[in-house]
Amino acid sequence: MPESAPHVGLTDIHKSFGHFTALDRVACSVASGEVVALFGRNGAGKTTLLKILALLMRPTSGDYQLQGESARRRPDRTRAQIGFISHSTYLYADLTAFENLNFFGTLYDLSDREDRIQRALNDVKLWDRRNERVRGFSRGMQQRLSLARTFLHNPSLLLLDEPYTGLDPIATDMLDRLIERCQGEGRTVILTTHNLDLRLRVVSHVLVLEKGNVVFDERGTGFSPKQFTEIFRAHVDEADE
Template sequence: MPDSTPHLELFDIRKNFGLVAALNGVRCSIAHRDVVALFGRNGAGKTTLLKILALLMRPTDGHFQLEGVDARRDAADTRRHIGFISHATYLYSDLTALENLKFFGALYDVPHLEERIAQSLRDVQLWDRRHERVRGFSRGMQQRLSLARTFLHDPSLLLLDEPYTGLDPIASGMLDRLIERFHREGRTVVLTTHNLDLRLPVVNHAVVLEKGLVACDERRSRFASKDFEELFKEHVKERAE
């Protein structure tokens, strides 16, 4: 894949809620295989930005391109390439695990759906309970099924909104491994977090949002955990003064 065109390019994205500006013109370029950690305080606009990228929210102004093509031009097709994880599980409680995956798999036109579902249910260790209703699942099991649901259609761009919040250790370890595998497979990941203590060695691109603007945009082959803290302090403090 030619790495010259960025995977995701944001042109001056703005979002106002009434007269309150959440995003003030975000510009950013994200290459293929980037694992982006998007930092920022509460209210810095992280979730808003991610929702705009997932086409859940309409920007007030600006646009973004996916593989060089305007993302909103064929919005339904763009969404086919995106996986989105938030604190909600997005599952139907009164359907079984299998039915949930079948439903979403059909909406995404996943090829060889049966085998794919079988594989992903085994991956998240829920194959034996596939005929049980989701309502009876523990929180952790629901989160695992939710992960299986997100990866079912093989997205090339994964957006995660505070993915570690509320995850139990098993699910959170699973998520780590998934993100690493994702990176190895050459895909792109954007995750938001307010937690500077991120122990994810594959992160190679850090972006700090402050008051709806990109305060810092750095790419390195590797970030150590303390680097995030330094970057954040340096850039967020400056603006507070």
């Protein structure tokens, strides 16, 4: 990657669905190792932006660079660097926990698959339940397994779409610790939320999206929930709520 290139660079990303504009010339950059909190109301375009970053969706126009290269030039290489968490667990309910991770491990061409799976399942405290079908897991356990799936291939860019939705307190703590660990390991994290009561201490970059536009983009340290609320209120037109 070029010396000065950001980890993620977006230039004039535009996405429309028919006459509806979801993203309107979004431009921003994210440096390696940053933890970005992307705020916005429901329908502001947060999920659309994350799907474009994860190559789940094509922008109508605009350029998306990952580590200085066009992300779509070598899509498989881009995908191998991305971990994505959403409110859906992305798991196969009739496979066991181990089989799910083994399946995805094969798709990611992981050579030391079994070791990685053991580590990942231990991290989310599901190793003892590895041979049970996911269908029998509680929602919290499924979310923990989903975390294990996301981290299995050691992604350098983590995209978290409303990751706290539906998490029990144990999984919430686990996710907080994983994000803090990612920050410590120099990985880039972009998380979307409309919950301003975000307790993460490691957020280093705040973006606010409103009606498909980036209306706030600032770096800093030690953001508090109170600051998030102030930023949000100052930049989002509450009259439309």
